[in-house]
Amino acid sequence: MAAVDFSYNGRGLRAEEGVTVAEALRSNGIRLGGRSMRLRVWRDEYHPLKEVPSAWVSIDGIANINAYRVRLKGGMKIASQTRRSLLALIGRYSGTGFYYRNFTRSEFARNFFFERVKKVNDYGGPNDPWKSSPGAVSELVFEPSQEMAPDVLIVGAGRSGLAALAALNLPEGRTVILVDALPRDIIEGNLRQLVLDMKGDAFPPELCPAAADTLDGLLKKKNATLLDGTTIFGAFEGGEYTAARGYSKILLLKPSAAILCTGSEEVKPVFQKNDIPGVITSRTLLSMPPDLFQDRKLPVLCLEAPLSVNYLSRISAVVKPTHIFLSFNADEEYAAQLSSVFGIAGQDIVSGRPSAAYGTYKVETLTVSLAGGGTKQFPTDLLVLAGRRQPRSELALLLSLNSMIDAETGMPVPAVNGGMLCGGDVYACGSLVYQDRTRSIASALVAAESVSIKLGMKGRSELMPSLNDVMTKRTEIKELAHGQPGGKAVVCPCLDVTIDDMRRLYSEGYETINRMRRFSGLFMGPCQGARCYRNVFEEYHSISGKQIDLPTVRPPLVPVYLGALALTDIPIEEEKK
Amino acid sequence: MTEQFDVAVIGAGIYGLMTAHRLLTMGVRKVAVFEMNYIGSGQSSRNAGGIRAQFANPHTIKFMVAAENEWRSMTRELGYNILFTQDGYLFSCYDDEDTELYALHRKLQNENGVKSVWLEPDAVAEHVPGINREGLVGANFHSLDGILHHDAVISGLIFSIRRNGGKIYEYTPVSKVEIGHDGKATLHTPNGNFQADYVVNATAAYAPGIASGLGISLPIKPVRRELVVTEPLQFFMKPMLVSLKYGITIHQSLRGEFIGHTSIAEPENFDLKASFAFMVKYARDITKLLPFMKNVRIVRQWAGTYDMTPDNSPVLGPAPSIPNFINAAGSSGHGFMMAPAVGKFIAEYITTGRVNELMRPFSLERFEKGEPLTELVLSQRGVL
Numbered sequence: 010m011a012a013v014d015f016s017y018n019g020r021g022l023r024a025e026e027g028v029t030v031a032e033a034l035r036s037n038g039i040r041l042g043g044r045s046m047r048l049r050v051w052r053d054e055y056h057p058l059k060e061v062p063s064a065w066v067s068i069d070g071i072a073n074i075n076a077y078r079v080r081l082k083g084g085m086k087i088a089s090q091t092r093r094s095l096l097a098l099i100g101r102y103s104g105t106g107f108y109y110r111n112f113t114r115s116e117f118a119r120n121f122f123f124e125r126v127k128k129v130n131d132y133g134g135p136n137d138p139w140k141s142s143p144g145a146v147s148e149l150v151f152e153p154s155q156e157m158a159p160d161v162l163i164v165g166a167g168r169s170g171l172a173a174l175a176a177l178n179l180p181e182g183r184t185v186i187l188v189d190a191l192p193r194d195i196i197e198g199n200l201r202q203l204v205l206d207m208k209g210d211a212f213p214p215e216l217c218p219a220a221a222d223t224l225d226g227l228l229k230k231k232n233a234t235l236l237d238g239t240t241i242f243g244a245f246e247g248g249e250y251t252a253a254r255g256y257s258k259i260l261l262l263k264p265s266a267a268i269l270c271t272g273s274e275e276v277k278p279v280f281q282k283n284d285i286p287g288v289i290t291s292r293t294l295l296s297m298p299p300d301l302f303q304d305r306k307l308p309v310l311c312l313e314a315p316l317s318v319n320y321l322s323r324i325s326a327v328v329k330p331t332h333i334f335l336s337f338n339a340d341e342e343y344a345a346q347l348s349s350v351f352g353i354a355g356q357d358i359v360s361g362r363p364s365a366a367y368g369t370y371k372v373e374t375l376t377v378s379l380a381g382g383g384t385k386q387f388p389t390d391l392l393v394l395a396g397r398r399q400p401r402s403e404l405a406l407l408l409s410l411n412s413m414i415d416a417e418t419g420m421p422v423p424a425v426n427g428g429m430l431c432g433g434d435v436y437a438c439g440s441l442v443y444q445d446r447t448r449s450i451a452s453a454l455v456a457a458e459s460v461s462i463k464l465g466m467k468g469r470s471e472l473m474p475s476l477n478d479v480m481t482k483r484t485e486i487k488e489l490a491h492g493q494p495g496g497k498a499v500v501c502p503c504l505d506v507t508i509d510d511m512r513r514l515y516s517e518g519y520e521t522i523n524r525m526r527r528f529s530g531l532f533m534g535p536c537q538g539a540r541c542y543r544n545v546f547e548e549y550h551s552i553s554g555k556q557i558d559l560p561t562v563r564p565p566l567v568p569v570y571l572g573a574l575a576l577t578d579i580p581i582e583e584e585k586k
Numbered sequence: 587m588t589e590q591f592d593v594a595v596i597g598a599g600i601y602g603l604m605t606a607h608r609l610l611t612m613g614v615r616k617v618a619v620f621e622m623n624y625i626g627s628g629q630s631s632r633n634a635g636g637i638r639a640q641f642a643n644p645h646t647i648k649f650m651v652a653a654e655n656e657w658r659s660m661t662r663e664l665g666y667n668i669l670f671t672q673d674g675y676l677f678s679c680y681d682d683e684d685t686e687l688y689a690l691h692r693k694l695q696n697e698n699g700v701k702s703v704w705l706e707p708d709a710v711a712e713h714v715p716g717i718n719r720e721g722l723v724g725a726n727f728h729s730l731d732g733i734l735h736h737d738a739v740i741s742g743l744i745f746s747i748r749r750n751g752g753k754i755y756e757y758t759p760v761s762k763v764e765i766g767h768d769g770k771a772t773l774h775t776p777n778g779n780f781q782a783d784y785v786v787n788a789t790a791a792y793a794p795g796i797a798s799g800l801g802i803s804l805p806i807k808p809v810r811r812e813l814v815v816t817e818p819l820q821f822f823m824k825p826m827l828v829s830l831k832y833g834i835t836i837h838q839s840l841r842g843e844f845i846g847h848t849s850i851a852e853p854e855n856f857d858l859k860a861s862f863a864f865m866v867k868y869a870r871d872i873t874k875l876l877p878f879m880k881n882v883r884i885v886r887q888w889a890g891t892y893d894m895t896p897d898n899s900p901v902l903g904p905a906p907s908i909p910n911f912i913n914a915a916g917s918s919g920h921g922f923m924m925a926p927a928v929g930k931f932i933a934e935y936i937t938t939g940r941v942n943e944l945m946r947p948f949s950l951e952r953f954e955k956g957e958p959l960t961e962l963v964l965s966q967r968g969v970l
Contacts, residue, residue: 065819073819075881149881245862518745521756523624527631527737533886563886564860568817572880574869581867582851584833 013083024081030066031076034087035301078149151570154259154577159186159234161460162250162264164241166196168203168446169439169453170270174231175203175218176457180465185233186262188252190240197224198319203450206315210447213472216454236260241271243564253569259577266460270439270453288372291316291324291395299327305391307331309375310351311363312395314446315343321350324393329353332387334377336362361385363392434463500548501531501541508548515552522549522557592616593936594773594782596760596796599630600736600922601914602788603743604929607664610750612933617752618782620775622759626740628790629921632890634813634837634845636826637923638675638731639700642691642961645947646899647698649927652944654730656926666742668734669840673824675731676705676713678875680831681721688726695728702728713825716878733826733837736922762799763787765908784910784936791856791893793901793915802905805953806916809892810852812864816882818842832871844882846872860887892919897958902928902948903941912936913950 013026017039024033066076067088076087161177163170166189174187189196200218207217218227228235236254241262243251250267252260291310294302302308310330315337330351335358339347348355360380375387436459438452455473462468500506506529519525522545526532531545546557592614595602598621606617621627637657639650661667679688688704695702705725711717713727747754755777762774763785771785787796791808798804823838836846848868852861865887873880895901895916905911912935914928921928931942941949952958 073878073881078881151880243860243862243865245860249862251862518748519741521624523627523631524741524744528741561858561888563888564862564865565884565887568883568885570880570883571816571869571873574866574884575873575880577866577869579863579866581863584849584851 013081015081015083015085015087017087018089026083027080029077030068030074030079030081030085030087033081034076149570149572150257151572151576152258154261154573154579156261156263156578157186158263159184160265160464161185162262162267163187163233163270164250164267165189165270165439166191166235166237167199167270167439168206169449170268171196171200171203171218171227172207172216172450173268173270173438173453173457174233175222175227176216176454177231178458178461178466178469179232183232183464185231186264187228187233187235188239188241188262189235189237191237193224193235193237195320195323196235196237198317198323200224200227201319202315202317206446207450210450212450212454215469215472240567242566242569245564251564253565253567253573256570257573259569259573261577261579266434266463267436268453268456268460269435269437270449288392288394291320291393294327294393295323302328302391307389308391308393309334309387309389310393310395312336312347314395315339316395318346318350320395321347324395325351328391328393330393331357331389333358334363335360338380363394434460436460500544501529506531511545511548512552520553522546525549588772588779588781589618590616591618591780591782593618593784593786594771594780595619595786595788596763596773597621597628597787597789597792597915598625598754598756599628599788599790600626600739600743600925601790601917601928602786603630603740603747604925605786605788605914605932606752606754606929607743607746607750608929608933609936610747610752611663612937614933614937615751617747618780619747619752619754620758620760620773620780621754621756622792624756625744625754626737629890629892629917630736630740632813632888633736633922634826634835634847635734635736635922636675636731636835636837637670637734638728638826638920640675640677640691640695640702640726640728640731642694643899643959644694644698645944645959646961647695647700649924649944649948651699653924653927654732656930657732657734657923660739660742660926664739664742664746666738666745668738668742670732670734671824671840672730672732674713674727674729674826675828676710676825677726677828677830678710678714678717679723679725680829681723683723683831685723688724692726700728701730702726714823714827714876716876717827718875718877727825731826733839739922760796763796763911765800765911769910771910784912786912786914786932788914790915790917790921791891793893793913797905797911797913800905800908800911802908802911802913802950804901804913804916804950805896806893806901807854808856809854809894810857810889811847811892811919812850812852812860812887812889813845813847814865814868814884814887815846816844816879816884819844819882827875829875832875834868834871834875836872836876843885844879848872856891858889858891860889893921894918896953897960899959900924900928900948901950902931902945903950904935906949906951 011026012023014021014023015033016022017034017037022033022037022039024036028036065073068074068079069086160179160183163173163185166174166187170187170189174185177185179185200222204218204220204222208220222230224235227233236252239252239254239260241250241252245251250262250264252262254260305328308328308330309332310324310328311334313336330353333347333351333353338360339358344355344358347358359377361377362380363375363377372389372392375389375392376384377387378384436456438456439449458469458473500508500511510529511525514525514529519528526545532542549555549557593606593609593616595606595617596619598619602619602621603625606619609617637654639647639654641647641650657668657670658672661670677688677691679685692702692704703726705713705727707719707722707724710722710725711719713725744754755775758775758777760773760775764772764774766772769783771782773780773782773785787793789796791806794804794806819838819842823844826835826837828835833849834846835848836844838844846868848864848871850864850867852864865884869884893916895918898918900917900921901913901915903912905913912932914932917924927944931945935941935945947957947959
């Protein structure tokens with residue numbers, strides 16, 4: 010592709026034609042994503058959304074164009090929509106919740122800042138980009154919605170989701186849909202890992218996918234369709250599961266039974282609280298352009314679970330860690346695999362759980378509490394966290410499910426709320442219910458069995474594993490201590506609320522979590538609480554000594570384009586006049 | 587012994603808190619507010635914060651002029667910035683609508699002290715860049731209408747009430763109110779009984795349940811309403827935009843998000859679940875009114891409960907037979923904007939015994955007398 014000239018805020022720049030505007034800017038050292046005005050840092054590497062809100066630019070005088078969605082053409086005049094210096098200055102001296110904090114101090118302060126924010130944005134001025142038509146340039150093309158009514162819907166194609174698929178024993182002609190947000194090649198890796206895991210845990214071979222099974226083969230055998238790159242964003246009363254396929258299309262899924270194996274985002278609470286640049290999850294790492302991490306000299310990788318070799322290879326294509334820290338007891342074979350994938354010596358693979366990360370505006374050192382006892386510090390400039398998952402997903406919260414699988418017996422218990430909400434029977438299992446690998450797979454098998462019986466097949470109780478049996482056959486994972494985060498640690502990464510902020514708000518009289526939330530914006534950023542609520546609750550509990558309920562989860566679970574929603578074909582009852 | 591109060595306010599929403607705040611600043615010393623959930627847990631934490639005087643009934647218009655004046659000084663009064671900006675409400679008018687109605691509304695509003703004006707399409711596009719200009723005839727606009735931040739108001743009121751010695755009991759539902767032979771009211775709660783000289787029933791859609799124990803029938807029913815918020819864009823749209831044609835009410839917050847509502851058939855109960863039909867209807871309507879919105883993502887949708895009366899106006903003032911039982915409920919979606927005047931007039935009634943002339947038309951008796959405060963068209967079409 011040919012290099013072309015364009016300009017950014019009047020500066021002449023050069024980049025390849027056809028890449029996105031964001032990529033073109035980044036190749037010139039200009040970053041758009043997730044700038045934190047308060048912490049004065051760029052957070053694109055670990056922002057919850059790849060296309061973060063601050064990615065809006067104006068192009069050729071037309072404002073509010075998403076730089077991640079528009080491709081570069083020669084001669085484009087690109088301008089940022091927020092002048093950095095003044096906003097950074099305001100942000101620097103403001104506390105929790107940038108706008109709220111300043112503006113609630115006094116009316117004078119609010120007007121003073123507001124007028125200036127308007128001024129730096131050229132609002133109403135001669136260069137006001139809104140004088141022309143706003144946001145008219147877009148390469149987004151939306152498609153009409155599609156309705157699908159499979160017999161079984163499996164949400165999540167990780168280990169548990171694939172285990173459920175392999176164990177399904179449905180009558181002829183029944184259909185299955187498997188939904189996952191990640192691309193197909195990761196799901197293929199998950200299948201390979203599942204085969205190894207189930208073999209290692211001595212599950213009955215009849216219930217396991219065969220070593221020779223490819224993803225395509227398994228899907229064909231089960232009459233299943235894989236929708237990769239698809240995210241469930243809602244489950245609505247009397248309706249269906251709604252999903253977004255990419256950005257452009259809404260799917261309406263109406264299954265007669267659903268198995269939730271969502272597991273949710275990888276997060277590591279300790280580090281999330283220390284959310285400083287250079288600490289990212291593996292999923293975010295893989296969703297960003299690899300060249301972003303080229304300058305990191307001392308990357309380290311923290312593995313919370315034995316991830317598939319395929320997945321690890323993808324990480325190794327982006328970074329070559331100097332050390333790997335394992336929070337589980339790996340066998341020699343796995344350690345050898347790690348060593349060969351990343352090309353590092355065995356003594357640099359350390360058993361120990363990372364307990365804290367420090368640095369000013371970027372990560373500098375990592376503290377690890379070692380498996381044998383004691384702690385040790387390691388220098389680093391990029392910390393990749395992989396394998397830790399939240400035990401409950403937002404989808405389950407939206408469905409008002411708590412535990413759908415009995416924790417003792419591994420048997421599903423009937424849904425009260427969830428089942429009514431979505432029409433079909435809902436079985437929640439996998440790491441959604443169990444953080445433990447073996448129990449996750451076992452619960453998925455039990456759920457698949459229940460669905461098969463429901464759809465008219467004879468049960469296979471003689472094959473169903475006894476959880477006790479499989480659990481005794483594997484080695485116990487040793488629990489390691491977590492470190493305590495400092496007060497400057499960020500609790501809510503979207504709105505930069507720190508632990509100190511929460512303490513101060515509490516002492517200023519914002520005593521309940523609701524008042525604190527409404528003042529500071531906790532839970533109310535682009536991630537809608539998905540990344541922060543566990544931290545917030547933990548910190549609130551340690552500050553106040555009070556226990557609080559889980560927050561109400563609101564749809565959409567991921568941001569959805571209005572253009573795609575507008576093309577959704579459902580009947581709507583008009584308001585009575 | 588049961589605790590005694592001068593005034594017991596039931597419901598820590600905007601009406602209840604505003605009344606308690608006004609009573610305390612007027613010198614009433616023992617004021618308590620009882621809330622079944624957390625403070626502001628109902629509509630007061632769920633609304634869009636719009637303040638307008640562009641109504642279509644003379645009594646409501648006059649009441650709202652008084653309320654807007656109160657809002658203007660509220661930041662100073664509370665010592666807490668409520669983020670009130672007076673950038674106007676803009677009612678867009680399209681050629682397939684009843685365009686004469688807009689002139690009728692303007693005339694009525696002008697006669698009652700609201701200087702609403704007519705804007706030509708070019709002027710409308712100045713206020714709302716990107717509005718669909720196909721068939722756009724113009725708009726009614728009143729520059730003193732505005733937007734405030736509801737959470738800031740509630741926080742400010744909580745601090746003011748505490749500072750002045752008032753008490754707020756959270757998670758304390760009042761199950762029953764009794765009026766004794768001495769005229770004193772007894773409030774029954776799970777945390778014990780409380781006595782008060784006056785009771786203010788500010789419990790929105792729960793008000794009929796409390797009033798019925800005293801033989802008072804309030805014509806109020808709950809209706810679900812929903813709102814949607816988008817990711818933040820550069821701030822550019824100052825006024826609250828209302829389109830009767832598309833059923834849309836929308837504004838841009840200081841942080842840049844668009845917060846909007848559309849009209850759709852909603853269940854008449856306390857259900858607070860968000861519906862997919864609303865999400866889709868909103869997307870369809872808003873992409874017609876503001877076409878650029880198709881490239882914007884929504885991040886959150888939530889629901890609240892309106893407390894609707896037959897004429898879409900609140901019931902304010904003492905109950906006909908019980909002068910120390912005062913209702914302030916049934917605001918039908920515009921309670922927040924009326925609140926400072928409601929609080930002031932009720933506190934005035936409790937301290938002086940006089941019912942303010944502006945509040946008198948909102949009495950419960952209006953339904954028996956056949957003098958409803960019906961709006962000409964606005965509220966029927968689902969405008970907030």
